[in-house]
Amino acid sequence: MSTTHATSETFDRNARAALADPVLHGALRNLADSFVVRRQNAIASAGDWEGLRDRARAIKDETLLHLDQYLERFTENAKKAGATIHWARDGKEACDIVLELVRAKNANMVVKAKSMAGEEIHLNEALEAGGIEPVETDLGEWIIQLAGETPSHIVVPAIHKTKQQIADLFVEKVGIEQTDNVDVLTQTARKILRQRFAEAQVGVSGVNFGVAETGTILILENEGNIRLTTSLTKTHIAIMGIEKVIPNFADLDVFLKLLPRSGTGQRLTAYQSLITGVKKNADDIGPDELHIVMLDNGRSRMLAHPLTRQSLACIRCGACLNACPVYQQIGGHAYGSVYPGPIGAVITPQLFGLSKSKQLPYASSLCGACREVCPVKIDIPALLLHLRSEIAEGSTAAAEATTRKPGESFAFRMYSRMWSTSGTYSLSMRAARLMQRVIARDGKIGKVGGLISRLVPPLGAWTAWRDAPVVAPKSFREMWREKKK
Amino acid sequence: MKVALFVTCLVDQLCPNVGMATVDVLERAGCTVTFDERQTCCGQPAFNTGYRTEARDFAKRFIEIFETSDAEAIVIPSGSCTAMVKHFHEVFEDDHEWKERADRIAAKTHELSSFLVNILGIDDVGAISNGKATWHDACHGLRDLGVHDEPRRLLNKVGGLEFVEMENADVCCGFGGTFSVKFPEISAGILDNKIEMIEKSGADTVVACDASCLMQISGRLSRIGSKVQTKHIAEILASQE
């Protein structure tokens, strides 16, 4: 079941492989094309969209600035309603907690609703290692579970797969007849997973929002598997990132207006479950026990500066992925992280360490499309620039000094020195004008290979796909001087 | 109005005629243009690649040079360089004195098309340029500076020019500074989408306010043997044919 997954350390290799995949290209093109239209329509029905974004960001800022207080209030109220609260400093601790809870119920399988936090802590691997069978029930997650893959998108985990690939997968793993009918594939999943729901005793889910005022957790979905996971089972385990808390019940309105529109272009998803503790009477429908696992795993560190703290405002809508020209080219797996795309490029280094993911902050043209579509106005380009300066200048802990690039660092120091006076600047450009004679033809520079591209790698990289302009025989300042005579 | 030109290193060295065109347009619009030869670069490549120490050196130089000017405005034929100037305060962290100086300079710095329309209040510079042109919204100009309507207004007043809007005009061209050479394959992929939209628009010329985007786009157009040209908006606005 487990294959070796690409890591963020080999990002450039991963990206090249992704670019060479025409099937992936088609799937991503489909995503990019449909996203723009769906989002426009969704925003049109929202009223004051900018006002909603400002309000949501203000709520998040307030909450994060006082996170300890809101977490206390949330967990106290959840406990009062009958939930059991657990605390996990890191992913391993969270997995151990879940494993122990499942074992205490003598369950040998659990049904799982889609949870990015669950993916983050590699819960399925931990469950399997502990002899428990995790059964993903979200269609996209079940597809990738069958394929032995990781999700490539925060909202649509199997977006990298075509219908044909999914059909082939079902034929191979589940034994249906070949088909290209999406409804047939969906009904196949429904039938098979129903049987697992019917026997499940323990359900595991994530949490979209935790309301401090009432101790309520809200989980939203379109399929109904979360409702089944949280109402058919006897024990519900919910994994909640500590940043998911919001102050008041009424605040849910703002987020319910932003998240479905940003994530899937819907005014509302089909179902929202607002769960407050456990049932009051033994013969009511629903689990006897609700366990909420509060997960830190690096989040608290991000509180240390307002710039990084905004990363925690993320409501996991995936809009930034859909809008990103880089994601549109390479898809999610290339990032080698559970969180891909623009938000992934900024939280992966922060959660899991800069040295393991030092290419990610550079894998962006800084176009800002992500910031434009983010419902909580996270300034992702500013975060990317901040991480780039951490990497280039190595200002964090000594361990991170392994991210500095001496050659590049030297080059930028030289550029700054040479161009610190117009005299040396002009001198350097005169030299460039001379040297380019070797490679310039007909007023431009074509493909540069061999020794020169090894000496000046950027030139090789540029000219592999594009002609390069030559340094003009006369610079503007020379023309200006002549004009002034 | 007296304006100080920051011509940008790219224009100065790679497409100086854009600089001359910028001067022509500003003079025709009634400005007196000054050019301080001490200028070199705004330091954007250093800032964007994470080298804040070097970026700070460039910022200080820029600020010091332009503080000596009595011009009412600093005009730049580049959205990204203008955005860099507006972001100078970020390299000064806790240094309040330099931050204030940076903000003062930033307040009087404008991208060319924005300067013409928003400061001078003109959208007709008496230009003539026959052909069919489309506009590429360079990312910094669009999203950092809000430049969108201004170039369209200016181009629509150019005699003989048929302006067509391309699909996804506001999508990145894939340049992104060092991104274009750190991840050239991804950059080229994004670029090919832009080329596709340019071709689909039927335009014979792509216009933008940023020489870096134009370099990216023209580099690929030239490599694939396309007849489509690229022009900086200054060149179109200075044109008299």
Added chain:
Amino acid sequence: MMQSSSHSDARSAIFASIRENLAKSAPFDEARHEPSPVSSAIVAPPATDLLEGFKESLELVGAKCTFVGDESEAAARLRAIVSDISATEIIVSDSELVHRIVNAAKLDAIEDASRDELFSSDVGITSAQFAIAETGTLVLESGAERHRLVSLVPPVHVCVLNASSIRQSMAEILELVDPDANPTITFVTGASRTSDIELTLAIGVHGPGELYVIVIKDR
């Protein structure tokens, strides 16, 4: 079971980390923590007629909505639906309104369905405590009615409610529902769906693939 000392260790460690990091950020917060311009009220699009708005919203999400004048008309509509979908096994919630209408419709239905009856049923009939016109949403409060599984497991869900239960906006509903008294509050907007396969919409994944709503207009 859980080592209580490691549990409280984790809790203390996390809170300590939160407080420590917020303290680090404090000097920058004073300079930057300006209140953001926030709208004082959510500007909702103007409300049209509540019932018409509700019906339109329901139709937008593919649910079928019928207005009826009284319970006997509701019963007739219910009979028609059951016949249309050729349903033989009907399960119901414990709503008295639902019971009255099912009886009036002379239909056999199972209340308190067992696991097997749940999974083999053709249609589930419930009421709803509230509904939202701007989105076509049914609001189910678990403390008021046993409808969690009846509204979820069968392939078709029929919901009968009084027009007086309908409100315009989500904001109003969030004021009205009671999370203290209702361990689960469920919002249902249309049928179960997914776009996980090539972004192509497929209806009826895990929840019901069809939703019928019968609204009894108040006298």
